[in-house]
Amino acid sequence: MATKDTLKKIPDWIEKLSKLLDSSIRIPGTDYTIGLDPIISLIPGVGDFVSYLASATIVIGIAREGVSGKVLLKMLGNILLDLLIGMIPVLGSIFDFTFKANERNMNLIREHQEEGKHKGSGLWVILLVLGITIALIVFGFFLMMATAGFIISLFGD
Structure with missing residues (x-):
């Protein structure tokens, strides 16, 4: 190689x-x-x-x-x-x-x-992609938690 x-x-x-x-x-x-x-x-x-x-x-x-x-x-x-x-x-x-x-x-x-x-x-490209991926995962987690909270509030008292 x-x-x-x-x-x-x-x-x-x-x-x-x-x-x-x-x-x-x-x-x-x-x-x-x-x-x-x-x-x-x-x-x-x-x-x-x-x-x-x-x-x-x-x-x-x-x-x-x-x-x-x-x-x-x-x-x-x-x-x-x-x-x-x-x-x-x-x-x-x-x-x-x-x-x-x-x-x-x-x-x-x-x-x-x-x-x-x-x-x-190309390390900067890897770091950029990694950063964007982490941000999307965090955003997705918070979106999922907010959606779950909203659904729970619909069925709550």
Whole structure:
């Protein structure tokens, strides 16, 4: 396994899988392309998860090649967003045809490799997400307690 920030060349299989998932099929009469990702995502129940696993393969592959933690966090964010919004009926399908998480991830990798962008561990992103998660849990707890108090007051004397 390569160490952090040692990416020299993007492996061909990563480039090919990304293109297959996001831009391998040209819509006739247009310059717009789609890939297998939005098509697979149309399968109810499992499609989004299968697409997520394929995209996660790219993230794992590039992590093994050596790329900064910040790039990996951004890549994970893209595929998780694709998964979560993709699970919403109708809106998720439209989102899957337009978001192209793997294409975005390839751009992140190229920017990191060619321009030196997105360096660092991404610790601030982890701390931000952790802080927001804790705040949502606390807010949810207080909301639940207030709702329970309200329901109890309805049945009280």
